[in-house]
Amino acid sequence: MEGNSTETRPQAANGASTNGSSTDKQTLYAVLQYLRKNNLKETETLLKKEANIQDDDVPKEQQSQNASEVSQALAAYKSEGDPSLYEDFYTNLKNFVEQSLDTYKGELAALLYPVFVQMYLELIYNGHEVAGQIFFIKFSQEQESYYEDDLIKLSTVSKKEHMQGNQLMESFRTSRFVIRMSRESYTQLKRYLQEKKQALLLNIIQERLFIDVYDGLPRTKQQIDVTSGGMSGEARREANKSKVLYGLLKEPDINISLDDDDDADGEDKDKPKKKKQKKDLLSMKKSKNDPNAPSNTRIPLPELKDTDKIEKANAYKEALKRVKITQENKPSICFYTLLNSYENTTSIEISEDSSILSAGFSDAVIKVWSTTPNKLRCMKTGVELDMIDKDVDDVLERMMDDRTASEYKTLCGHSGPVYSTSLSMDKNFLVSSSEDGTVRLWSLLTWSNLVCYKGHISPVWDVTFSPHGHYFASASHDRTARLWATDHYQPLRIFAGHLSDVDSIQFHPNSNYIATGSSDRTVRLWDVLGGNCVRILTGHKGAIHCLRFSPDGRYLASAGVDKTILLWDLANGTLVGQLKGHTGTIYSLSFSRDGSVLASGGMDNCVKLWQVSKVFNSQDSEGDLNVPANVDLNENYEFGSYQTKATPVLCTHFTRRNLLLASGPYTPS
Amino acid sequence: MADPAKVRSAKKHSILSHESMKAIAESVGVSGLQDEASLHLAEDVTYRLKMTIQEAVKLMQHGKRRKLSPADIDNAFKIQNVEPLYGFNAPDFVPFRHASGGGREVFFQEEKELDLQDLINGALPKIPLEVSLKAHWLCIEGEQPAIPENPPPVSKDLQKLESIDPSIKASNDKLQKPKPLAEIARAKHKAKDLVKMKQHATHELSVEQQLYYKEITEACVGADETRRSEALTSLATDPGLHQMLPRFSAFISEGVKVNVVQNNLALLIYLMRMVKSLMDNHNLYLEKYLHELIPAVLTCVVSKQLCMRPDVDNHWALRDFAARLIAQTCKNFSTSTNGIQTRITKMLSATLQNEKAPLASHYGAISGLAELGPEVIKAFIIPRLKIEGGRIKSLTEGALVNSVDRISGDHIKTQLVKLVSPVLKTIRKPPDSVEEYKEEYGFLGNLLYLSVTKLRQQPATTSSQSRPTVTLTQQKPQLLVQTSLGSSLPRTPTTPRTFQTSSSLINRTPGTPTTPGASQKYVILTQGGSSTLTSVSGSFTPTQTVVRVVTNTQSAGATTISTSTPKFLVMPGSQNTGNNNNTNT
Structure with missing residues (x-):
């Protein structure tokens, strides 16, 4: 360490001699210009390379960015980066924020964290390790508590060598930190920067930050806190400008089943019609021509088979018997406890019709249980199948081998913990994702592995089937989400953009969009058709472990490590609700079938019920995108909380009749 | 760096x-x-x-x-x-x-050398249990059912809090239920009077709870052994019992009082098993009801007579069982402030020192004391050995020996030898001499000598005697019904002396932690017609316990309790002062 400090000291002295007067804005300006002139002769070629220097009247340290690739540029960069200056500048900025008017204070304070991070990184990058650490210790305590995780990660980076290959670093250096600010606040900031002429600071703010200026009232600290927390700041407003066709497919279920029933099975004709009438009576508002709905052919969807239609018919029948859940009429919860799992259970999933429960374990096994008296059966062998008369009505029933009936089946094939399973709509397939980087497709007729999808190179955290079948999507540690089709061994789309692990993934009810939640604390919505990101939703303060679309497709609920559920309006990408109350990581969300109630469960061994219809009702009018979210986020929507004995809740699921199912492994301490 | x-x-x-x-x-x-x-x-x-x-x-x-x-x-x-x-x-x-x-x-982490041979030949580790799926209701229409799969509705801590300050419960109840108009009016009235009143904590049972109470109590004292064990398991495991605990406590306490008088051994055993189950239930805050349970259990330890035919019936097993319960109580609940163990020890040793007490009581006292540990044996039993020996000798070898005394004497003798020898072995240094033993312990000296020398020869590990398991053979339970009152009471009702001791035990030492202030407790058990059992308690205090059983008056003299249950428990005539003689006022 002696070597280091002696190295840094002369530089410090140098810096002091050149920049000692630089606190005075005019002199600084002059000196920097002079330096640039002087250096031009020596590093003329370099500066040509750095062609993107802007000819503003204030000099910029463009080198830092290019230097990450060009090490020769380091020398020039070093001479300017006097470590003591960083501290002064940061303190100066802090004082400015503190002394500014209360109205602007909140927005201006948002600058402090990114500036702090960038200054620290520059210090470290330029080898001022000691100065960097002192800087870190001095100011890291003042940062917002929700950046704690990143700060811990940042503190591990104490040498230039560490910066390479560090995920957090990459995201800080490659993407700009977004700060949303009202025009008034921005004017304040501009004035301050012009007065002070602190090259360092100006460089950071101009090059590393993106200040998204809007016309309107400055937001309060509280309002800012609600939407900040993302690894790269808030979402730019342009990012959420594009239109999202969040409506459901044009009554796809009913229309298709109706039409097809008319064409195909005549005997079912009157049945669905009746259903349709009753269906309209239900609270599900299904206008005939929803302007927000994508056309049914926007992405190719598989045609419904006869069995699917029967299933749909059953679903409608069941839906008619649905109970309405209100504050007075609370739901019943049936809890499926996994016993003797020894902290091995990594995921639990219940099929849409609530008849099958699948669980993934850390010993690479998947177990599938039947929750109904109908046992799970295997299909007969080929020879036996040949002998079946194919024209019989109950041919499907005859295909199954009763001798193989059992309460549960085990699927072996993965070589690492199974982090997620998902059942297809027709209950014929199951996809699973594992630590071994593969996604596997299993047949629930033969109970065997059909396809192994290799594409992700790191653990695959989550996988989900499209509500229309055929497609499924996976989310991985490699920071991508991928869209697959069961008949392609390669992904159809790769959704890249998240700055950290993609922890959770969910299909929109209309299958045209995919939502992903990530460790970079943002939720993104991707268009399946174009593969582009159409929404970036910031506000979470921790990794996002579960996502769920409301049944009408307009809202999205997300939750995770930060123990908070956030509700988003996809129409304009605004935050509409914040549900606090859990005391552990939330691993499961589920909307009731009518969308009025949200159930959540997590590591705090608790199932909670939230009256989200209240939130949505207050949001019916389309909000103005330019006006920041101004929702009363402190209102308490919780109306039920049910503790289990010692069972984390890994899965919640509403049956078609709105009975709540929940499941988890019993883990006594 | x-x-x-x-x-x-x-x-x-x-x-x-x-x-x-x-x-x-x-x-x-x-x-x-x-x-x-x-x-x-x-x-x-x-x-x-x-x-x-x-x-x-x-x-x-x-x-x-x-x-x-x-x-x-x-x-x-x-x-x-x-x-x-x-x-x-x-x-x-x-x-x-x-x-x-x-x-x-x-x-460093120590790495042991392993012999592969051992690994290969050694027993395989147990196969872990298969993962299984079990469904239960976490909540039914918003209400969480009190089943073992769910956490207890009221945690033990909260129960404790409520017992210390009943107003917490009252305020909790108030939060849930809107205040009836009458109560508001009363509150206003109260305010006018400017008298500070303690809030009443009402214990209302739902219809289901009443049914459950009825079923459980019936099963516990009924004839069907399988139903009984089910009921006892339910008592020992169910999380949602705390609401009914006052009733169970009263049921046991009253039941013991009645059946001691009736000498109904079977029912006493059943009631003790109920106590055992309640003690095993980790979700219950039992401290609040010890003032009822301890006297009841102690009665079964030291009562003069517990069965119809002391010469034939095995009331010794009941005494042993109850003695173990007492020891468990001491272990679980004794603290320096309530001094349960001290008080129990005092009471038992007083019985032991009472020359006039029957041998059966002495037996119970010895068992009870012995359960409390070797230190207690050393301090209270060993000094009495000589006197006790003399008494046994005079009663069993004298001219006028009746069979009851002889059996009792034998039981005490074997019990003493069994319990005292291990302690003697540790406190006396070898070599042992018969003469010394006879000198110090009198009549029992010889037996003790033999037993101790035998113990010394055995390896140390086997010296700990195996405890008798709680298998009690008993006669068919008799249901005492009010109509059989006359026939079932041919004997003169013996006054259970132990009640005096047990109540005095409590009277002597006021101020257990569960006793805020001193007032009276009324257990009002209404007639079967009314649907709710309501026990209004000013506060729970064992210091001055008054148990008044309010019943219908038409059955003159005979007092029935707990009429919501079938009337198999009958209070003897009210002239029996033994039950109520601890009225202090």
């Missing part, structure tokens, strides 16, 4: 020391590592380790666990393209041993 390392807060900036780098380098055969190099290594290794741990935490979160496991670290290595460590298992506790020498301190 040493200076800033000191400044850094330990949480975020801990770093491996360069000494450990050197130690690790040596362990892999690199000696003479330069200071500079080890410093750099330490920093870099720290960084890599932290990165690995950050990755591992992600794996833990996705594994839905709260604890980081070695598998997470392995997989984190895998993600980072580092070869994982092989052969690490996951014991809960990794013992690090400390060694120092040559001016260095090292912590």
